[in-house]
Amino acid sequence: MKKLAFFVLTLSLSAAALAGAADQVSVDQPYVRLAPPNAPATGAFMRLRNSSEQDVKLLKASNPASRVTELHTHLNDNGVMKMRPVANIEIKAKGEAVLQPGGLHVMLIDLKTPLKEGDVVPVTLSFDDGSEKTVDAPVMRSMAGGMPKMQHGH
Amino acid sequence: MNKQGSLIAVVLALLLLLLGLAFFWQPVPAPLGHTERALPGGDFTVDSAQGPVSLHDYAGKLTVLYFGYTYCPDICPTSLNATAEAMQQLTPAELAQLGVLFVSVDPQRDTPARLAEYVRFFHPQMVGATASPATIAEIASRYGVFYARQDVATAGDGYVVDHSAETFLLGRDGRVLERWPHGTSPAAIVDRLRHAF
Numbered sequence: 001m002k003k004l005a006f007f008v009l010t011l012s013l014s015a016a017a018l019a020g021a022a023d024q025v026s027v028d029q030p031y032v033r034l035a036p037p038n039a040p041a042t043g044a045f046m047r048l049r050n051s052s053e054q055d056v057k058l059l060k061a062s063n064p065a066s067r068v069t070e071l072h073t074h075l076n077d078n079g080v081m082k083m084r085p086v087a088n089i090e091i092k093a094k095g096e097a098v099l100q101p102g103g104l105h106v107m108l109i110d111l112k113t114p115l116k117e118g119d120v121v122p123v124t125l126s127f128d129d130g131s132e133k134t135v136d137a138p139v140m141r142s143m144a145g146g147m148p149k150m151q152h153g154h
Numbered sequence: 155m156n157k158q159g160s161l162i163a164v165v166l167a168l169l170l171l172l173l174g175l176a177f178f179w180q181p182v183p184a185p186l187g188h189t190e191r192a193l194p195g196g197d198f199t200v201d202s203a204q205g206p207v208s209l210h211d212y213a214g215k216l217t218v219l220y221f222g223y224t225y226c227p228d229i230c231p232t233s234l235n236a237t238a239e240a241m242q243q244l245t246p247a248e249l250a251q252l253g254v255l256f257v258s259v260d261p262q263r264d265t266p267a268r269l270a271e272y273v274r275f276f277h278p279q280m281v282g283a284t285a286s287p288a289t290i291a292e293i294a295s296r297y298g299v300f301y302a303r304q305d306v307a308t309a310g311d312g313y314v315v316d317h318s319a320e321t322f323l324l325g326r327d328g329r330v331l332e333r334w335p336h337g338t339s340p341a342a343i344v345d346r347l348r349h350a351f
Contacts, residue, residue, distance in 0.1 A: 033231065036275040038268060041227040074229065080300050081229040081319040081336055101232040102337050109227075141235075 021127035024052035025091060030137040032065075032108065032121045033101070041066070042115065044106040044123050044137050045099045050091040057088040057128035058097070065121045066108035073104045083107075088128065115139045195322075195330040198293045200257055200283035203270035207283050209328050212253035216331075216350055219322040221299045223260035224272040224282075229319050230256075233336060237321060238276040240343035248351060249279060258284035259294060259301040260315050297322065297330070323350060 030046035044063070050056050061069050071089055075082045081102070089104055091097045099105045106123060115121065119139040126132050199208040209217065218237055222230035237254060244252070256273050258264035261284040264272075269282030284290065294301060301317035319336035323346060331350060334343065 036224065036231060037271045038224065039227070039231075040225060042231075043228050072228075076319075076336065077316075079318050079320050079335065080316055082304075082316045083228060083314060101228055101235075105228060107227060 020129045020131050021050075021052070021056045022125075022131035022133040025050050025056055025058075025125075025127065025133065027125070027133065027135045030123065030135045032115060032119075032123075032137045032139045034117050034139050034141045035111070035115060037114075040111065041107055041109040042111070043072075043101065044108060044121065045101065046106075046123075046135065046137065047096060047098050048089075048091050048125075049096045050093060053093050055093050056091045058091065058125055059088050059128050060126040061106045062124045062126070063106075063108060063121050065113075065115060065119075066111045068107075068109040069123075070107045070109060071104070072107045074102055117141060193298050193330045194296045195324070195328070196296055197328060198285075198289075198296075200255075200285045200289070200293075201266050202281050202283040203266040204281075207255065207281055209255075209324070212255075212324075213328065214326050215251050215253050216326060216347065217253040217255060217322075217324040217328070218347075219255050219257065219297075219324055221257050221259050221294060221297070221301065221317060222319075223258050223315050223317070224264050224268055225260065225314070226317075227314070229317075229336060233319060233321055234273070234276045234280070236338060236340050236343060238280070239340035240347065241277050241279065243340065243344045244347065248347070251351060252279070252347070254280045256280055256282045257290070257293070258282065259290055259299070259317055261285060261287055261290055323347070325350065 026049045028047040028049065030044065032044045033042050035042035048058065058071065061071060063069055071086050072083055073086050075084060086104070089097050097104060108121070117139055121137045121139065122134050123137050124132055124134045197209045199206050220233055220237070222233065234256065241249060241252070241254065254277065256269065258269055264284050266283060269284060273280035273282035299318045301315050303313050304316055305313050321334040321338065322330055323332040323334065325331045332346060334346065
């Protein structure tokens with residue numbers, strides 16, 4: 001009986017953990033940049049906010065529109081922009097991570113079919129506690145200021 | 155030293171610091187409008203879908219020049235979007251005095267036809283062009299442009315190209331006037347262009 005109680009406790013704890021990061025991280029303004037013609041890849045951008053007391057790591061992203069999905073960043077090396085994969089994207093406790101052109105982003109590599117303006121790509125984010133969250137990212141022409149113009153309607 | 159004396163000393167030190175900052179502080183990166191006398195730059199000829207394009211074809215106009223490549227996953231679209239948005243804010247009279255040239259540093263993959271389709275996506279007035287690897291290397295060296303192939307298994311055709319992500323503004327005589335860092339906003343570009351017109 002004690003064993004069973006322990007099992008149930010463990011199970012409920014892990015369930016709580018599973019709900020954890022995905023519930024604590026909110027995603028604002030997700031979008032996929034409309035790629036130029038023939039582009040084999042494009043970026044998904046968003047703002048991730050962590051409302052919990054613990055740091056959260058985004059370990060992986062996936063989506064049905066491209067064959068490969070990677071987490072990337074850019075290093076500015078004396079004016080030379082170098083794009084490199086990163087193992088994870090950390091979202092500090094009570095902090096945020098901004099994924100935007102020229103910086104951190106989710107890279108959609110090897111698109112299965114070209115994406116059109118108005119398409120919506122469901123992007124699944126996997127966190128370090130095993131929880132997942134899927135956000136719908138509309139495809140739009142990127143606005144160089146970072147976030148798309150549509151979102152500035154205030 | 156008494157309490158008042160040390161307070162005055164602190165205030166003086168802060169004032170000095172402020173004065174020093176006002177005189178010597180240079181925001182990083184270098185401010186827009188920074189003159190580029192050190193770069194030789196100069197005329198060059200590259201191939202577009204409409205035939206050869208030379209810098210001297212734009213004599214009498216301002217030219218915005220960017221080096222990149224069409225497989226570029228993020229940096230080039232970001233830079234070209236900024237330039238295109240700035241172009242949309244210019245008057246037709248201003249646009250008539252402006253040439254915008256995208257030179258590919260990836261001639262192995264970027265054909266003139268592919269480049270034409272690519273730049274049209276951003277703005278109809280942009281011209282995309284490239285040349286032989288040797289010619290591109292020679293032009294890049296004169297403009298202080300760095301580029302290097304990096305093998306990435308998941309990239310299209312297996313590689314990306316690290317490259318200088320600055321946008322050049324060339325004067326009516328073709329000389330390099332300014333270099334804008336990656337991430338320069340469309341509003342700042344409009345401002346710099348109007349300043350130069």
